[in-house]
Amino acid sequence: MSxxxxxxxxxxxxxxxxxxxxxxAHSLYLWxxxxxxxxxxxxxxxxxxxxxxxxxxxxEVLCLCLPGDEQLISLLFDQGLASELPHGAxxxxxxxxxxxxxxxxxxxxxxxDLNYLDAPVSGGRPGAIxxxxxxxxxxxxxxLAACEPVLSCYSNAIRLMGSPGAGQMTKLLNNALTVSxxxxxxEVFGLARQAGVDLxxxxxxxxxxxxxxxxxxxxxxxxxxxxxEHIAELNRKDVREFAEAMRRQELDPDTIVDWAIAGADGxxxxxxxxxxxPDLPLGHM
Numbered sequence: 493m494s495x496x497x498x499x500x501x502x503x504x505x506x507x508x509x510x511x512x513x514x515x516x517a518h519s520l521y522l523w524x525x526x527x528x529x530x531x532x533x534x535x536x537x538x539x540x541x542x543x544x545x546x547x548x549x550x551x552e553v554l555c556l557c558l559p560g561d562e563q564l565i566s567l568l569f570d571q572g573l574a575s576e577l578p579h580g581a582x583x584x585x586x587x588x589x590x591x592x593x594x595x596x597x598x599x600x601x602x603x604x605d606l607n608y609l610d611a612p613v614s615g616g617r618p619g620a621i622x623x624x625x626x627x628x629x630x631x632x633x634x635x636l637a638a639c640e641p642v643l644s645c646y647s648n649a650i651r652l653m654g655s656p657g658a659g660q661m662t663k664l665l666n667n668a669l670t671v672s673x674x675x676x677x678x679e680v681f682g683l684a685r686q687a688g689v690d691l692x693x694x695x696x697x698x699x700x701x702x703x704x705x706x707x708x709x710x711x712x713x714x715x716x717x718x719x720x721e722h723i724a725e726l727n728r729k730d731v732r733e734f735a736e737a738m739r740r741q742e743l744d745p746d747t748i749v750d751w752a753i754a755g756a757d758g759x760x761x762x763x764x765x766x767x768x769x770p771d772l773p774l775g776h777m
Contacts, residue, residue, distance in 0.1 A: 496552045497518070497519045499550065503529045510555070510557060519537075565597065569600065590740075598656035609659075626647065630654055671752040674707050676755070727755070
């Protein structure tokens, strides 16, 4: 699907650089509820449309990066985008949501002769800008193969995990592990501080050691005193979504949830404790 007509709706902190990565490789069609959201695309090859329905009529692939399932379902079905997309088109959902909802959306779209890829991403805004996101895919291999030229514009790892819902399940598990790792860092760095270890020096040393992790490198570089509380709340939301999904599967997530939430609660203090040391680089994500 090289040089496809691709729509992108959901131009937030992560979605905007993802959409930007498509310019030049594909014909890009955009719509946003707020005009200022599409302003950065003025003067580019992107086509800014008046309505979401106008985008749907033009494209073979529609990428959505919305806040969650409620907005996804509203746009596709309540606002009628599913009926406006051409037969055989593919909807790619990059938001994080409920695995059961992903499966239900796939079935509903099939009634319109539309394909669906459940495709949440990992890497955040930095990964979107660097075009190094990981896409966790739930869908069929044929649809994925057709859409790889689109996904590869902003991803350097595209993992087919199973049928629709499997991508969302993988993302929720990834989020739970990420925030659990944050708790490990909070606990270990707390002990290091009591032992009189220079925390910035410890962080720099761990960045190139077997004890290093995404979290170790992110603290102080991408997570700062200014945004730590906001990121901590996003972490808590991730853990809550994970817990709800596990309970719907009649699984018990409580041990992981209790551990992970305490990690999010300790994030701001961890960032403040480490501080910033420009002479001690944190390495690269």
